[in-house]
Amino acid sequence: MTESVPEVVAAPLPADAGAAHAGAALAGAASESATATTPEGAAAADRAGNAAGRAARNRGRRGGKDRGGRNPEGAPAAAQAPAPQRVHPALEQLAGLYPHLFGAVFRPLKRGIFQDLLAAHPELFEREALKVALGIHTRSTRYLQTVAAGEQRHDLQGQPVEAMAPEHVHHALLEVYRRRKNQKGRPTEDLLPKLRNRMIAAFEASGLTREAYTELVVGRDVAANAILEEAFAEWAARNAKAEALLRAFEASGSTLEQFADMYGMDPRSTGQQLERARKLAAAKAAPQADGGAAG
CATH class of the missing domain: 1.10.1710.10 (ProQ/FinO domain)
Incomplete structure (x- = not known):
């Protein structure tokens, strides 16, 4: 057997508590979705809700007997905590x-x-x-x-x-x-911007063209493919902005510090964008140079 990294894990078997929590959340979400998507499921959910309500009222009426954090059998509530994995x-x-x-x-x-x-x-x-x-x-x-x-x-x-x-x-x-x-209890946060940024970084680190990278990673998951396209769109917008900045810098005849000060920009981030644009220009020029040498 050759060990390989699973591409997309449908039913994770986590070794750590965080993964176990995430796996339970995914299973719970799937169960809830399956129940709510049919009329029969909705009716069953209503019956379950009514039964849960009656049980809660019964527990409330027995509150005088079960005070002190004990369940109806008299065992301490702490004893009911799930055993560690x-x-x-x-x-x-x-x-x-x-x-x-x-x-x-x-x-x-x-x-x-x-x-x-x-x-x-x-x-x-x-x-x-x-x-x-x-x-x-x-x-x-x-x-x-x-x-x-x-x-x-x-x-x-x-x-x-x-x-x-x-x-x-x-x-x-x-x-x-x-x-x-899908992690339960996680604060409401849009994780997509971070994911797109990491996708862009992974793509750039691969050294592949957009076409070659797409051929490698695109699968049947329509939603995942759409996120990748959004990441590519952000990447293209960053490139266009960096290239425009480089043209303006070269036309200004100023030093980096003077140019950044002129437009109220941070010299460090401006320098990074200019370097990005230079790398893009070099990457575009390389295939043309190879073609000329071959000719």
Whole structure:
């Protein structure tokens, strides 16, 4: 089995509490949607609501008997708290053996890490248990965050050995966004601007053309594809603004400080935009130079 980063996780099996919370939120949202989309579901929801109301009133009438935070059976309310989620035994072993990969800080794993682990510890890990443990680990939100950051893949010694594929970065960005968006109790916040900014950064870091990048990452998810198009539109607008700024700067004959002061701009951010425009101009000129040399 060759370990790979899941592109879009439909049913996450998180290793960390944050991922478990996000997985529960996704499941809950799906359940609510399924119930409310049909007349039968709506009627069932009404009956459930009426039953819940009667139960609440009954508990209120018994309030005198059940004071002190105890449930009807007399057990303390604190005893009803859910038990903490247990970590898979193989993951505990991996964290002890390779804390630089599975410990407090996660690192993206090289492809083929499953075979490497079996070869390094033939007597320690049962094949299927290790497969399940790695699946839980690589679908956890913490792991996906490292992939979304574009970190390189690492071997068992913790050495970076392979660049993360652009499509894996892109799909990890989308999955982390979905989990955060559906996380219960999260403050109302528009996460799309941050997602688009990170998509732009991931695209620029890939070094690919827009066409090549699109061919790699676009899938069947219409909503995800639409977000990518919005990110490309923002990227194009930034480029146009930077190019216009460079033309104005070159025509002014001023120094950077003078130019920024003239337009009430921050010299540092102005310099960054000018550098961006110069890189864009160089990238556009490169294919033309190659074509001329070939001719």
